[in-house]
Amino acid sequence: MPNYETVPRDVVEALCVPGSYQTAVHFGRHNTPMPSLEALAEIMELLRAIVFPGYFMxxxxxxxxxxxxxxxxxxKVLFLLTEQLKRGYCFFCETSLEQMCPTCASKPQENAYELIRALPDIRRLLALDALAAYEGDPAATRYGETVFCYPSIRVMINxxxxxxxxxxGVPLIPRMISEMAHSATGIDIHPGAQIGEKFFIDHGTGVVIGETCVIGNNVKLYQNVTLGAKSFPxxxxxxxxxxxxxxxxxxxNVIVYAGATILGRVTIGAGSTVGGNVWLTKSVPPNSKITRPITEV
Amino acid sequence: MPNYETVPRDVVEALCVPGSYQTAVHFGRHNTPMPSLEALAEIMELLRAIVFPGYFMxxxxxxxxxxxxxxxxxxKVLFLLTEQLKRGYCFFCETSLEQMCPTCASKPQENAYELIRALPDIRRLLALDALAAYEGDPAATRYGETVFCYPSIRVMINxxxxxxxxxxGVPLIPRMISEMAHSATGIDIHPGAQIGEKFFIDHGTGVVIGETCVIGNNVKLYQNVTLGAKSFPxxxxxxxxxxxxxxxxxxxNVIVYAGATILGRVTIGAGSTVGGNVWLTKSVPPNSKITRPITEV
Amino acid sequence: MPNYETVPRDVVEALCVPGSYQTAVHFGRHNTPMPSLEALAEIMELLRAIVFPGYFMxxxxxxxxxxxxxxxxxxKVLFLLTEQLKRGYCFFCETSLEQMCPTCASKPQENAYELIRALPDIRRLLALDALAAYEGDPAATRYGETVFCYPSIRVMINxxxxxxxxxxGVPLIPRMISEMAHSATGIDIHPGAQIGEKFFIDHGTGVVIGETCVIGNNVKLYQNVTLGAKSFPxxxxxxxxxxxxxxxxxxxNVIVYAGATILGRVTIGAGSTVGGNVWLTKSVPPNSKITRPITEV
Amino acid sequence: MPNYETVPRDVVEALCVPGSYQTAVHFGRHNTPMPSLEALAEIMELLRAIVFPGYFMxxxxxxxxxxxxxxxxxxKVLFLLTEQLKRGYCFFCETSLEQMCPTCASKPQENAYELIRALPDIRRLLALDALAAYEGDPAATRYGETVFCYPSIRVMINxxxxxxxxxxGVPLIPRMISEMAHSATGIDIHPGAQIGEKFFIDHGTGVVIGETCVIGNNVKLYQNVTLGAKSFPxxxxxxxxxxxxxxxxxxxNVIVYAGATILGRVTIGAGSTVGGNVWLTKSVPPNSKITRPITEV
Amino acid sequence: MPNYETVPRDVVEALCVPGSYQTAVHFGRHNTPMPSLEALAEIMELLRAIVFPGYFMxxxxxxxxxxxxxxxxxxKVLFLLTEQLKRGYCFFCETSLEQMCPTCASKPQENAYELIRALPDIRRLLALDALAAYEGDPAATRYGETVFCYPSIRVMINxxxxxxxxxxGVPLIPRMISEMAHSATGIDIHPGAQIGEKFFIDHGTGVVIGETCVIGNNVKLYQNVTLGAKSFPxxxxxxxxxxxxxxxxxxxNVIVYAGATILGRVTIGAGSTVGGNVWLTKSVPPNSKITRPITEV
Amino acid sequence: MPNYETVPRDVVEALCVPGSYQTAVHFGRHNTPMPSLEALAEIMELLRAIVFPGYFMxxxxxxxxxxxxxxxxxxKVLFLLTEQLKRGYCFFCETSLEQMCPTCASKPQENAYELIRALPDIRRLLALDALAAYEGDPAATRYGETVFCYPSIRVMINxxxxxxxxxxGVPLIPRMISEMAHSATGIDIHPGAQIGEKFFIDHGTGVVIGETCVIGNNVKLYQNVTLGAKSFPxxxxxxxxxxxxxxxxxxxNVIVYAGATILGRVTIGAGSTVGGNVWLTKSVPPNSKITRPITEV
Incomplete structure (x- = not known):
């Protein structure tokens, strides 16, 4: 009969004998710990308050x-972010364990600095995104309400x-920042996606926007829209x-309604509307109105 | 070469020169800070424990x-909520900055009191919602399990x-309470929606229920159901x-299966069933069974 | 005129007179409190770090x-989990309130111990799940990235x-663990579902996997896939x-694309592909390619 | 050369071989953990707010x-305190490890209940202590100020x-409660000391009051007063x-000024004054005025 | 036999019947809560970092x-301190409960502002205090060490x-700030005491400095020194x-060694030394050397 | 009239113009932050639980x-302590700001490792200290009680x-660890003091033990004892x-009673007793009994 109060020594060994864990264990590089979700959350809170002062913090x-x-x-962002970027670089580094390599030593600070310099433009874009949310949602009663509590703004800040x-070229960290917003909003935008001005996603749960998407200005999506890949070479x-x-x-000026799926490197021409639940894998010219071809009930 | 250890003064200025931030900054009114998500979370936790004593806290x-x-x-709710409602009113107030206006001074306490008085009826409704969850989900093994951990109850309390x-007539705060539940469950119910007795949403991720929806008794929805607007005048x-x-x-007694979309001011007659992935923009009479008109594979 | 600063005594009474709350109150059994979400979160964090050392904690x-x-x-897991399992058993126990029954006294420790013994195999499966994520997502740049921040791994650990x-046979607790992951990822897998090796869900928001599902090896799902029940006897x-x-x-080796719905006790034969938004309620033989039968736009 | 990154296995062994730790390790009894300082702090905060409502919490x-x-x-106090008293009893219990003995099972709840019943009288005494502080300190400007922030009240509540x-007869816990106040105020009152009405200690750092002291009404002490034992049989x-x-x-009505030391089972008669830095090991009759017999500078 | 699981209703009543608690309850004024120790701690942490940047925060x-x-x-200090000062004023206010009186409305902000304006001079004094600690303690190895971890600096900042x-003229709050330092260091300096430049207290536990003390420049005290009152009219x-x-x-330039007691409105002339354990209640001329008149062993 | 809502710009400048802060600001070296009290508290908690397992954590x-x-x-201690020691070394380092010097790079890990290796002996000494407390205090009812809650043990662990x-040779950190215990217990032991086996301090508030003290075995002190320096060359x-x-x-085997003061490089012979409030500045031979030479009242 097992002694339930004692950790079984054989289980500890089964989990720790060298052969057992080779893919499951991460041995750190350059004595650098893993990136910290808490630190990234603090950084994002600071950035949110820099971009929209008075609304946050x-x-x-x-x-x-x-x-x-x-x-x-x-x-503070410069200080904290440099440390987290360093952890991201080291996590991906393939050089020897002990010695800090030149990339891991210099790129984090450089990239953090580049983000700082980009903030005025990022702020301009986010203020326009909030405007798009206010103009695009009949339930929005004030511009500031969209800044303060709309999932679309929350996900776009990230x-x-x-x-x-x-x-x-920062590894890992952008993906972590995206996943934080994905978890909070159900909206999954890959950090690689290029998105223009005045972008708005209404409701948003289930939206997926893939890594190589290119989205113009004044585009509006609804919940459960997928902008995905068709197949992979x-x-x-x-x-x-x-x-x-x-x-x-x-x-x-494209609008894509709820549940629509657009797959592959196709182009949806300016001013087009893609209806709800539409399944689309070909390009369409500007000002198209794509709706479900089936007879409705 | 930039000095990466120093915050660039020109970026600070670019973010702070008066012209730069007009839409991005919120200047508080009546010396009142923004509503606090932490305080609202505490209020909701207290209310959850008032409604379902023994399950929470x-x-x-x-x-x-x-x-x-x-x-x-x-x-405690009366005390904390009055403060948060005051912040909500002041956020929306358009009168002068310094002087507290009569509405911001009196309505918060009045509205908080009205909520308190409504709690016995809200409790009756939520107990019935939990019953609906228990009766409607074959995987539910006890009534109390649905109270304690079903997303449907979590979202309906909010x-x-x-x-x-x-x-x-409270501004902002109802939306914040809804977004808290939306973020946790993926279910987006606008605070304006009117919902009858014994309402149950199974799984729930991706459900959207719009502001002017009117839902009767014994209605059941599945995940990814949209009750939305068709177009806006x-x-x-x-x-x-x-x-x-x-x-x-x-x-x-309407049931709407997963992924169905119902748009516009249409009426789904009592006892009707709307099948999965159905797209519906017209009213249907009582006891209709709407399924996908297409041949299945 | 109501005195807004005073809690109305009649509301307190309306919420507390014995008749008022019978279904809404939970009276504890065996003097045992409700399970604690915080404790379960700590247990899951420890287990995540046991399974993937170096990535977490x-x-x-x-x-x-x-x-x-x-x-x-x-x-620590053995100690903490035994306590939480005890709370789960007592919550479901139907014996007298005061006396601890034999089941509630002995099963928690036994079940916690069984979990400990199963961990080496669970680790093996999760390492394969991470491999499946790395191989299956063109946006994944490192194996370790999938372990550290993919929702698919997060939900599969739980x-x-x-x-x-x-x-x-543990009551309640498995469902709570599933709901924790559901809330964080939008992926709702019932704890009863049987899932083979190398399972991957891309994006994941809106996925529902029902209690009696049986899933083989090398299966891949996309967001908004439902594996549900058709109707209940x-x-x-x-x-x-x-x-x-x-x-x-x-x-x-089955792949199911985004938005597809498969309902009922049907069998999808090995190697089959179910296309996006497909609605399927019948079994299909191995190597089927099920796509939307409708003409695309 | 030692490898500084590795915990030396021989040190772990030296700390863990059975012979090494016999007096240093505590093996729990009845599967009961040690008392929790955090829980006792929470209990004391609740009691402070019960006794002085409006001042605390x-x-x-x-x-x-x-x-x-x-x-x-x-x-809440009844619930939390019963658990901590149980831990105190088990810590001192000398019966077998596994089986909960009758004392450890029943006394904690009984003692907690006795404390609850004593609270009205304890509140009466503490309100008088606060009055004594207000009357006795020329620097005190309001009665409420002494309740809210005087170390004398803080230590007397505990x-x-x-x-x-x-x-x-509760073991361990009273001492822990005393040490919490000792650490915060520098005043060390053994829980056994009997103290009458309207007791006040001004400044207080360094005061020691021994286990078998008996103190009457209207007694006032200053900092660094010792009421100690002379020698032990x-x-x-x-x-x-x-x-x-x-x-x-x-x-x-005894007053003892700063730095005085009174040792042994002596009696200081009613109305006496003991001067600063006096060293006293004999009884003195009522209304004595004991000062330093040495010539002052 | 009492039911130990139930709070006795008669105890609740005994604690709550109106007659029972008149001196023990604080009913707030102007709807303003009690000052918050947590907020004052945050304010002091901010001020410490303003005065000694780089050492704190x-x-x-x-x-x-x-x-x-x-x-x-x-x-931030201006904002937080104004709120706490308001609470201090309201706690002491004797006007009607509901209406905010002019003093409570205007003085807090004014006093907070006066503190802000005084900070440059306070910083100058504290930097000199740290210098005095460095010069006066042979165990101090760096100037910065005294800033960072000497109780003398900690208490003097407060x-x-x-x-x-x-x-x-701020009520209550100064005393709370003093008690915070008293609790942490065992040094009890009344906020009214006037203290000159380059003040240092070595070790410090048990030091008491009364409300109307006037201390010149370059004064040094050791532990357990009392500068107290002799008797009160x-x-x-x-x-x-x-x-x-x-x-x-x-x-x-006065030095007072450990355990010395100086009582009453006496003047210790410039450059004097007061020996350990000396008891002094008369003025002494400049450059006195007061030692214990008794024969040492 | 000042605008009380605005931070006065001239105060900011007065605090920040380069000349103003030269002694008050600490500019970090080697990009290394200041030591963290929170981290040291965590390290001490871990060490306490290593030394006395089952009592703590x-x-x-x-x-x-x-x-x-x-x-x-x-x-974990090795990891955390190395980081804190590094911060201590860098704080004291006088080399150039940017480049990490060899001492700051290598000594921290080496010293942390030396501490680890010393732990078995430190544990042996602390177990004897607890025994001394149990044997020496008539109010102590169990050996374990002294480990768990006596200030003497708390300060001796530190x-x-x-x-x-x-x-x-570690700079700064030892002093910080001492001050943590000083603040909690009122006992100020300089880290340089050499203390033998079975050391006990009863009550302890106000005790001061100087840097170059040498204390033998079985020594016992009471509150307010000073072992200080007489004068400094x-x-x-x-x-x-x-x-x-x-x-x-x-x-x-020396005992020193409450309030006694021993100053200078004197030797108190083995087995001597120094009475309460005694003032002693000369050496005494073994087995002396030093009491107050004055006539008691």
């Missing part, structure tokens, strides 16, 4: 104190930050070839 | 102590509270007119 | 210290633990009969 | 809600609770005999 | 970012802040008259 | 799991750890010369 923002708060938060980091080993453009292009 | 509820716990929690606040400026009835009416 | 795992950490964590507890009282096999069987 | 106490808050807090538990093994009266008796 | 202070951090912290608030009701000068004056 | 220690817990905790770090600049032996030597 301190409420009593005035023209007199905004410079102090913004400067202090930027400095995406526009993550996309900037993705563009400068395989390499000689039968594995999907990574990094090939394989997701849709949506030109300006 | 203190476990050792007895007939002897229930009055003490309920009274203390109600008092909705029935938010809806009561919505009815008394525009005003003379081309903006959607807000507040017009534009979402479906579901009469008593 | 301590980062500096080496062959020298792995035995210490694994042993200490297993002991599922494989919950399923083991479900198999040994009713007992003589008109209630659904619980526990009957009613969900699909997916044999090895 | 909820600020908005009114005649209408005080019954709810008091009842709820008392119930002492009067701990003394009640001590009287009913030894038993046949040369160990101090425990529990013999060995500390001073201070009758009503 | 953010470590990476540079000439480039110091203005941002200082400005943001000052703004004192110099509390004294400034005391001077502008009583008013016609036999109560001590509050606010009369009754504590010692120490002129420049 | 996990309660369910058994011979089967003790090795796992001890190994895991040691590894001291024996801090002293080991001090011996290997000054260097040519008039500053105290640091590091000279200047505190008392107490040989084996």
């Amino acid at each position: 301190e409420s009593d923002i005035t023209p007199d104190n905004i410079t102090y708060y913004t400067g202090a938060k930027l400095d 995406h526009r930050i993550a996309h900037q980091l993705y563009k400068t 395989l390499d000689e080993h039968g594995n999907p070839i990574k990094g090939i453009p394989r997701h849709p292009i949506l030109q300006d | 203190e476990s050792d509820i007895t007939p002897d102590n229930i009055t003490y716990y309920t009274g203390a929690k109600l008092d 909705h029935r509270i938010a809806h009561q606040l919505y009815k008394t 525009l005003d003379e400026h081309g903006n959607p007119i807000k507040g017009i009835p534009r979402h479906p009416i579901l009469q008593d | 301590e980062s500096d795992i080496t062959p020298d210290n792995i035995t210490y950490y694994t042993g200490a964590k297993l002991d 599922h494989r633990i919950a399923h083991q507890l479900y198999k040994t 009713l007992d003589e009282h008109g209630n659904p009969i619980k526990g009957i096999p009613r969900h699909p069987i997916l044999q090895d | 909820e600020s908005d106490i009114t005649p209408d809600n005080i019954t709810y808050y008091t009842g709820a807090k008392l119930d 002492h009067r609770i701990a003394h009640q538990l001590y009287k009913t 030894l038993d046949e093994h040369g160990n101090p005999i425990k529990g013999i009266p060995r500390h001073p008796i201070l009758q009503d | 953010e470590s990476d202070i540079t000439p480039d970012n110091i203005t941002y951090y200082t400005g943001a912290k000052l703004d 004192h110099r802040i509390a004294h400034q608030l005391y001077k502008t 009583l008013d016609e009701h036999g109560n001590p008259i509050k606010g009369i000068p009754r504590h010692p004056i120490l002129q420049d | 996990e309660s369910d220690i058994t011979p089967d799991n003790i090795t796992y817990y001890t190994g895991a905790k040691l590894d 001291h024996r750890i801090a002293h080991q770090l001090y011996k290997t 000054l260097d040519e600049h008039g500053n105290p010369i640091k590091g000279i032996p200047r505190h008392p030597i107490l040989q084996d």
Whole structure:
């Protein structure tokens, strides 16, 4: 009869004999720990408050104190983000364990700095996204309401930050930032996706936007829209070839209604409307109105 | 070469020069800070424990102590909620910055009190919702299991509270309460939606229920059901007119299966069944059975 | 005029008079409190770090210290989980309130111990799931990235633990563990579902996998896939009969694309592909390619 | 050369071989964990708010809600304290490890209940202590200020609770409650000390009041006063005999100034004053004025 | 036999019947809650970091970012402190309950502002205090070590802040700030005490410095020194008259060794030394050397 | 009239102009932040649980799991402590700001490792200290009670750890560890003090033990005992010369009663007793009984 109060020694061994865990264990590189979700959450909270002062963190923002708060938060982001980017680089590094390699030593600070420099433009885009939410949702009663509590803004703050980091080659961290928003909103935007001005997703749960999507200005999506890949070219080993453009292009002023699925490197021409539950795997010209071809009940 | 350890002063300025942030900054009114998500979470936790004593917060509820716990929690809710409602009103207030206006001064306490008075009826409805979940899900093994861990109950607690606040004209806060449940469950019910007795949503991820929906008794939905608007009448400026009835009416005993979409101010007659993935934009008479008209594979 | 600063005594009474709350109150059994979500979250965090050392909790795992950490964590899991399982059993217990019944006294420790013994095999399966994610997603750049931040791995860690507890008859707790992952990922897998090796769900939001599903090896699902029940046989009282096999069987190497719905105790033969948005309620032979029979636009 | 990144296995062994730790390890009894300082702190916070409502925890106490808050807090104290007392009893229990003995099973709840019943009298005494502080300190500007922030009140709340538990035979826990106050105030009152009405200690750091002290009404002490034992009778093994009266008796209206030391089972007669830095090991009659016999500078 | 699981209703009543609690309950004024120790701790942490940047809170202070951090912290202190001062004023207010009186409405912000304006001088004094600690303690190895971890600096930061608030008439809050430092260090300095430049207390436990003390420059105290009152003039009701000068004056360059007691409105002339355990109740001229007049062993 | 809602810009500048803060600001070295009190508290909690397993942290220690817990905790201490020691070294480092110097790079890990290796002996000493407390205090009812809640043990755990770090040359951190215990207990032991076996301090508030003290075996102190320096030799600049032996030597079996003061490099012979409030600045031979030479009242 087993002694239920004692950890079975054979189980500990089965989990720890060297052969047992080779794919399951991560041995750190450069004595650097794994990225921290808590730190990334703090960074994102700071960035949210930098972009939309008065809405997040301190409420009593005035023209007199905004410079102090913004400067202090930027400095803190620079400090915290550099550390997390370093962890991301080291996690992906393939050089020797002990010695810090030149890339892991220099790129994190450089990339963090590039994000800082991009913030004014990111703020401009996010303010327009909030405007798009306000104009596009009849249930929205104030511009500020969309900034403060719409999932579309929440996910776009993360995406526009993550996309900037993705563009400068940061590994892992952009994906983590995207997954944080995915978990909170049900909207899964790959950090690689390029998205124009005044973008709005209503409700949003179940939306998927793939890595190589290109989305123009004034585009609006509803819940459960998929902008995905159709199939993956395989390499000689039968594995999907990574990094090939394989997701849709949506030109300006496109609307895609709930549940629609658009797959592959197709182009939805400017001003087109894709109806709910539509399944679409070909390009369509500008100003198309794609609806379900089946007779409704 | 940039000095990566220093926050660039020009970025701080670009983010803070008055012209740069006009739409992105919120300047508080009446010296009142923004509503607090943490406080609303605490309020909802208290209300959940008032409605379902013994399931949430203190476990050792007895007939002897229930009055003490309920009274203390109600008092705390009254205190905390009044403060948050005040913040919600001030956020939306358009009067001068310094002076507290009469509405912001009096309505919060009045509305919080109205919620308190409505709680016995809200409790009756939620107990019936839990019963509906138990009866409607073959995987449910006990009534109490549905109270304790079903997303349908979690979202309905928030909705029935938010809806009561919505009815008394509270701004912003009802939407925040709904979004808290939306984020946790993937179920997006607008606080304006009117929902009858014994309502159950199975699984629930991706469900959207619009602001002007009217749902009868004994209605059951599955995941990814949309009860949405078809199109919005525009005003003379081309903006959607807000507040017009534009979402479906579901009469008593309607069932809507996964992925179905019902759009516009249509009426689904009592006792009808709407099949999975059905796309429906017209009213149907009572006891209809709407299925996909297409041949299955 | 009501005194808004005072909790109305009649509301307290309306919520507390014995007749008012019979279905809404849970009176504990055996003086045992309700299960704790915080404790279950801590247990899952420990188990995640046992299964994937170096990825979660301590980062500096080496062959020298792995035995210490694994042993200490297993002991802690045994201690904490036994307590939570006891709470789950007592919640469902129908014997007298005061006396601890033999089942509630002995089964929790026994079941916790059985989980511990199953962990090496659970680890093997989860390492294969991570491999499946890496191989199946062209956007995945490293094996370790899938372990660290893919929702598919997050939900499968919870599922494989919950399923083991479900198999040994534990009440309530497996469902709570599943709901924790459901809330975080939008993927709803009932703890009863049987899932083979190398299982991967891409994106995942809106996926539902029912209690009696049986899934083979190398199966891949996309977002919004439903593997559900078609209808429930009713007992003589008109209630659904619980526990009957009613969900699909997916044999090895099946792929189901986004939005597809498979309902009832049907078998999808090995190697089959079910296209996006397909609605399927019949069995199909191995190597079928089921696509939407309708003409695309 | 040692490998500094690896925990030396021989140190682990030196700390864990059975012979090494016999006096340093505590093996729990009855599967009961050690008492929790966090739980005791929570209990003391609840008791402080029961005794002085409106000063601690909820600020908005009114005649209408005080019954709810008091009842709820008392119930919570009963629940939490019973658990901690059980841990205290088990820690001291000398019976077999596995089986819960009758004392450990029944006394905790009984003692917790006795504390609850004693609270009205404890509250009366503490309100008088606060009055004594207000009357006795020229720097005190309001009665409520002494309740809210004087170390004398802080330590007496803990002492009067701990003394009640001590009287009913509770092991360990009273001492822990005393040490919590000792650490916060520098005032070390043994839970056994008997203290009358209107007791006040000004400043207080360094005060020591021994286990068998008996202190009358209207007594006032200053900082660094010691009411200690002179010497301990030894038993046949040369160990101090425990529990013999060995500390001073201070009758009503005694004042002891800073730094005075009174040792042994002596009696300081009513109305006496003991001067600063006085060293006193004999009884003195009522209304004595004991000052330093040395010539001052 | 009592039912130990039930809170006794008669105890609740005994604690809550109106007559029972008149001195023990605080009914708030102006709907304002009690001051918060947590908020004061946060304020003190901010002030500590404003005064000694780089030592507390953010470590990476540079000439480039110091203005941002200082400005943001000052703004936060102004905001938080105004609220706490308001609570202090309301606690002491004797006007009607509901209406906010003019004093409680205007003084808090005014006093907070006065503190802000005094900070440059407070910083100058504290930097000199740290220098005094470094020069005066042979065990101190660096100037920065005294800033970072000496109890003397910890208590003086609180004192110099509390004294400034005391001077502008703030009730309650200065005393709370002093007690926070008293609890942490065992050093009890009344906020009213006037203390010159380069003040140092070595070890410090048990030191008491009374409300009307006046201390010059370059004064050094050791542990257990009392600068107290000798006796209090009583008013016609036999109560001590509050606010009369009754504590010692120490002129420049005085040293007082451990355990010495100086009582009453006496003057210790500049450059004097008071030996350990000395008891002193008369003034002494400059450059006195007061030692114990008794023969040492 | 000042605008009380605005941070005055001139105050910010007064606090931040370069000249203003030269002694008050700490600019970090080697990009290394200041040591963290929170991290040191965590390290001390781990060490306490390593030394006294079952008393602190996990309660369910058994011979089967003790090795796992001890190994895991040691590894964690090694990791965390190395980081904190590095911060201590960098704080004191006088080399250039950017480049990590060889000492700061290598000593921290080496010193942390030396502490680990010393732990078995430290445990032996602390178990004897607890025994001394149990034997020496008539109010102690169990050996385990002294381990669990006596200030003497609490301060000695910190001291024996801090002293080991001090011996290997670690800067700053030993002092921080001592101050943590000083703040909690009122007992101030400099990390440099050498203390033998079976040391006990009863009550303890106000005790001071200087840097160069040497204390033998079986020594017992009471509250407010000072083992201090008499005077400091000054260097040519008039500053105290640091590091000279200047505190008392107490040989084996010495007892020092409350309030006694022993100053200078004197030797108290083995078996001596120093009475309460005694002032002693000369050496005394073994077995002396020093009492107050003054006539008692």
